[in-house]
Amino acid sequence: EAMAENVDLVVLGAGPGGYVAAIRAAQAGLKTVLVEKAKAGGVCLHKGCIPSKSMLRSAELYQQMKNSEDYGILTSDVQLEMASVQQRKNRIVTQLFNGVQQLLEKNGVTVVEGTGRILGPSIFSPQAGTISVEKADGSENDMFVPQHVIIATGSRPRSLPGLNVDGKAVMFSDHALEMKSLPKSIVIIGGGVIGIEWASMLNDFGVDVTVVEFADRILPFEDADVSKEMTRLLQKRDVKILTGAKLLSETVQVEEAGVRLQLEQEGEIRSLESERMLVSVGRQPNTEDIGLHNTSIQVEKGFIQVNAKMQTAESHIYAIGDVIGGYQLAHVASHEGILAVDHILGRAVHPLDPTIVPRCTYSRPEIGSIGLSEAEAVEKGYNIKTARFPFRGVGKSLVSGEADGFIKVVADQDHDDLLGVHIIGPHATELISEAGLAKVLDATPWEISQAIHPHPTLSEVYGEVALAVDGKPIHS
Ligand code: FAD
Numbered sequence: 001e002a003m004a005e006n007v008d009l010v011v012l013g014a015g016p017g018g019y020v021a022a023i024r025a026a027q028a029g030l031k032t033v034l035v036e037k038a039k040a041g042g043v044c045l046h047k048g049c050i051p052s053k054s055m056l057r058s059a060e061l062y063q064q065m066k067n068s069e070d071y072g073i074l075t076s077d078v079q080l081e082m083a084s085v086q087q088r089k090n091r092i093v094t095q096l097f098n099g100v101q102q103l104l105e106k107n108g109v110t111v112v113e114g115t116g117r118i119l120g121p122s123i124f125s126p127q128a129g130t131i132s133v134e135k136a137d138g139s140e141n142d143m144f145v146p147q148h149v150i151i152a153t154g155s156r157p158r159s160l161p162g163l164n165v166d167g168k169a170v171m172f173s174d175h176a177l178e179m180k181s182l183p184k185s186i187v188i189i190g191g192g193v194i195g196i197e198w199a200s201m202l203n204d205f206g207v208d209v210t211v212v213e214f215a216d217r218i219l220p221f222e223d224a225d226v227s228k229e230m231t232r233l234l235q236k237r238d239v240k241i242l243t244g245a246k247l248l249s250e251t252v253q254v255e256e257a258g259v260r261l262q263l264e265q266e267g268e269i270r271s272l273e274s275e276r277m278l279v280s281v282g283r284q285p286n287t288e289d290i291g292l293h294n295t296s297i298q299v300e301k302g303f304i305q306v307n308a309k310m311q312t313a314e315s316h317i318y319a320i321g322d323v324i325g326g327y328q329l330a331h332v333a334s335h336e337g338i339l340a341v342d343h344i345l346g347r348a349v350h351p352l353d354p355t356i357v358p359r360c361t362y363s364r365p366e367i368g369s370i371g372l373s374e375a376e377a378v379e380k381g382y383n384i385k386t387a388r389f390p391f392r393g394v395g396k397s398l399v400s401g402e403a404d405g406f407i408k409v410v411a412d413q414d415h416d417d418l419l420g421v422h423i424i425g426p427h428a429t430e431l432i433s434e435a436g437l438a439k440v441l442d443a444t445p446w447e448i449s450q451a452i453h454p455h456p457t458l459s460e461v462y463g464e465v466a467l468a469v470d471g472k473p474i475h476s
Contacts, residue, residue: 004143007031009344010131011150012116012290015042016330017321018152019100019109021337026107028345033144034109035116035133040100041093043154043322044330047174050096052197054089055177056362059204063364070401080205082181089177112142118149118317120294129295129317148316148344151304152337153290155283155322160189160249163279169254170277173198182207183275187261189247191218193361195280196230200363203239210240210272212263217243219361223373223422225388225408230367230424233404245270252277285323301325308351310340318344327357355419356439360429365405368432370439371420374410383413387445387468389461391425393475396456402426407465409445416444427458434462445469 009025011018014036022034039046065078104111114133121129129149133142157172159165167175173194182205188195191213203209211218211234217227218234218241231241244265251262258275285302297312298305303325310318318340321333335352342349361367377384388408391397405425411418421435438448449466453459464473 004130004145007033007110007144007146009033009148009150009341010035010116010144010146011152012131013042013152013154013286013321013323014040014100014104014111015152015154015321015333016044017154017333017337018042018150019104020334021150021152021320021341022109023103023107024338024341025344026109028341030341030344032109033131033146034104034111035131036111036113037115037136039097040104040111041097043156044333045093045096045100047177049330051089051093051177052173052194052201053362054092055085056197056201056364058085058088059201060364063204080182082179086178086180114142116290118291118294120291129291129314148318150310150337150340151290151312151317151319151323152321152333153286153323154333155285155328157279158282158284159279160247160281162250163252164254165279166254169259169275170252170279172279176278183258184208185258185274186210186276186278187212187259187272187274188278188280190280190282191215191241191243192221192280192282193219193359195278196234196361196363198278198280199234199239203234203237204364208238210242210274212245212247212272213241213243214246215243219367222361222367222369223408223410223420224375225406226367226369226422226424229405230363233365234363242270283322283328285325287323309343309349310336311343327354327359329357329359332357356436358432358436360432362429365402365425366423366428368423368428368430368435369421370432370435371418372410373420373422374408377410377412377419382419384410384419385413385469386410387465387473389465389468389473389476391458391461393464393473394456394458394460396458396460397426399456400426400458407431407461409465409469411445411469416446418443418445418448425458425461431458431462434459 008030009032011022011034014034022032025032112133114135116133119130119132131144185208187210189212191211199209199211219227246264248262253260259277260273262271287302295314304319306319306324312319320336320340322328339349355371358370388406390406392403397403408422410420445466453463467473
């Protein structure tokens with residue numbers, strides 16, 4: 001066995017949770033080791049946020065160019081070249097990957113390649129767990145004895161019972177991101193964020209798309225009005241949406257022509273055929289093989305249980321990001337990473353307030369939301385007031401040719417608090433940040449209406465919807 005090295009902090013996993021935590025710790029002078037078995041940047045950079053958004057941008061542009069006559073631009077023979085779409089995506093990922101590696105180096109983080117595991121209490125320091133790092137090349141394990149550990153091992157796609165995901169006809173998003181050519185048709189199992197982003201993208205690429213969703217609506221965690229509008233807009237583009245529909249996963253058969261499957265909807269069995277199938281039914285935490293059995297750390301449905309300071313039942317071991325569940329978002333993982341490190345450093349930390357976390361779906365149009373939906377606010381007993389204002393009501397949306405959607409505000413009638421903001425429409429993922437700031441500053445709808453929104457911009461919808469909460473908007 002190699003000599004174990006004493007360090008201040010070992011971070012397991014270099015996704016947006018782990019690498020941000022490692023940089024924060026190293027900046028404060030902690031001797032920090034970051035263990036990663038694949039590539040720094042994690043799912044977000046290599047299989048998630050960045051590559052998917054790059055492909056979405058290609059799809060959006062393709063769709064716009066095919067419909068550019070409206071803008072006075074006559075194109076002929078617009079062609080899609082999947083290989084170049086892939087190359088562009090890979091270029092962007094590589095550039096950002098280099099950036100992350102440089103940042104880690106610049107800040108003095110020691111990056112160790114391999115699979116990290118907690119071996120349990122160490123002989124050097126009874127409360128700290130020894131960490132072993134198994135190397136891919138089979139060479140002797142590295143050993144570390146840290147004062148603190150942060151588990152940031154993230155998540156992977158979840159499958160369904162009896163389903164064989166071969167990565168070709170039956171894919172996870174990991175596989176779909178590497179598609180060399182597009183199928184004629186695809187059935188997407190799961191109408192959550194990932195499923196709807198792919199439905200919108202593939203439809204823009206010209207693929208015949210069917211979405212199968214178990215709940216009674218797509219994007220079931222969004223405000224019901226947003227789900228309804230997204231359903232309407234996707235259906236207008238000929239995306240087929242089957243809700244209250246359960247895939248009978250054991251019926252899935254891969255044949256030469258494609259995938260044959262059965263689903264149950266309203267008590268009836270339906271058969272579907274499609275060239276390919278994408279399975280996007282949630283993410284499973286990576287907690288099986290990291291030595292948790294050597295600790296008293298609690299897991300529930302695989303997710304590591306932590307307190308508001310991100311500490312597990314072993315107070316010197318923290319866990320952050322997708323591996324603890326909750327909102328599985330990159331910016332949440334990073335925020336939690338900073339929170340955990342600040343707590344280790346003895347700084348004052350504010351527990352993460354889930355009602356100030358913006359959530360984004362990069363479909364066309366986009367969705368951005370924060371805080372409570374109307375139904376959640378009612379369920380929590382608030383006496384609510386709501387308002388909606390359509391993008392169509394401001395000039396900029398017509399100028400840009402993207403007039404679908406609205407901003408909806410849910411506020412507390414009694415205290416005038418902003419409870420939730422729900423945007424579906426052009427650039428919703430950018431626009432939601434104004435609501436994020438409003439939430440952090442505890443702004444009232446009236447205060448939002450007092451912010452001056454430049455003309456012509458999409459942000460004018462904020463001014464209008466804020467007026468509408470307590471009275472009348474101008475342009476309606
Ligand atoms: P991960 O990013 O999962 O990183 C964990 C890392 O740990 C991995 O690199 C893994 O190799 C490593 N690891 C695991 N076990 C070990 C071990 N034992 N030893 C060493 N290393 C280990 N979120 C957004 O906010 N915006 C988006 O637009 C968005 N789009 C997405 C699109 C797709 C298709 C997918 C799949 C996800 C998307 N997400 C998005 C979610 C986002 O990617 C995750 O929330 C985020 O990556 C979680 O970060 P993390 O640090 O917790 O874990």
